[in-house]
Amino acid sequence: MKRGVSPVIATVLLIALVVGLSVIVFLWFRSFTQETITKFGGQNIELSCGQLAISAEYSGGQLAISNTGNVPIYSFNVRVDGSGGNYSTSDISVLVNSWPSSGLNQGGTFQGTMSGVSGASDIVLIPVLKGSTNNGELKSYTCSDQYGYKVTV
C-alpha cells in the first residue's frame, strides 16, 4: 500500500489521460479550422478562385457580368466602396434584380439593373463558388478579396 498504485494501473491512467486530453485539444482546435471544400475532383476550392475569369462593367444603372472561364460562379458578394474609405458588402441578389439562382456557368452572362450604389466610387465583385465537403454536401465558399473584380461606377 505504501508503494502506491501498481505500474499497470499507472500506465492505464496515463494513457487514458493522454487520450482524453488529445480528444479535448482536437475538439477545441477543430473549431478554429475551416471545413475543407473541394471542386473538380478533390482540388481545394481556394485554388479554383485563382482560376476564375470574369469580365464586368457598370453603365447607366446596368451591371453586366460575363463568366469567360471554366469555373462556374454561384454568386457574388458585392463590396460597395464609398468615399472616405467607407464600404458595405451585400449579396448580389440583394442589389440586382433577377440574379440567376444557378449562378453563371461556363460562358454564362448576366445583365440587370443595380441599386444601392449611388455615391459609390467603385464596386468589387467577390466571387462565391460552390463545392462539396468530405460528406458530399454542397457548400458555398466566398473567395478572398484578392480575387475580387473591381468595377468603376
Add this chain to the structure above:
Amino acid sequence: MSYQVNRRNRDRGESRNKRGVSVIIGYILLVAIVVAISVGVYTWMKSYVPQDALQCPDGVSVSIPDYTYDCATNQLNLSIQNSGTFSIAGYFIKATNNSGLTLATIDLTPYYHGTGSLANNAILFSSYLSGLNSKDPGAKVPQEGNTFSIPSYYGKILRIEITPARYVTYNNKIRFATCGNAIVSERLSCS
C-alpha cells in the same frame, strides 16, 4: 549475504530489462507518432496540391467570314470558320443591344436554328453530343447552318461576341472548355 546478492542480481537484471524494453518501445512510439502525423498532414494538405487549370490551348481561334442581318425580322445568319490550329467543338454566342455596355450579355443560343446541336449553353457543330471536336482547322460552317431568329423585344442587335469551345481531357475525363482567350466580336449592320 546470499539473499543480498540474489536481490542485487535480480535488481540489475530487472533494471537492465526495463531499460531495454523502454528503448524499443520508445523507438516504436516515435516511428508510430511520426507516421501518424505524416498521414494526418498529407490528408489535410493533399487538396492544396495545385492541378493544371481546365483551359483551351493558345492556338484556338474562330472568325466570322460573312453574315446577313435582317433588321426588320431580326434574323441573323452567319458563317463561322475555324481559323486556329486546333479543332473545335462549338461556340458560345452572345449579343448586345445596349450602346452603353461593351459586354455582350444576350444569349442567342435559344434562338438558334441550324445543323448543329445545343449543349452546356453552347452550340455544337456536331448534330449530336459526340464529345468530339468536329471542326478541324480551316473548316467553315456556312450561313445556312447558323440561323438565329431573335425576338423583336430585344430591338436592334448592335454587336455579337463568339467564344469558341472545345473538348479537352482533364483529370482523365473529357470536359467541355470555354476558350475565353479567343473571343471574337463583330459589329452588326443591317443588310
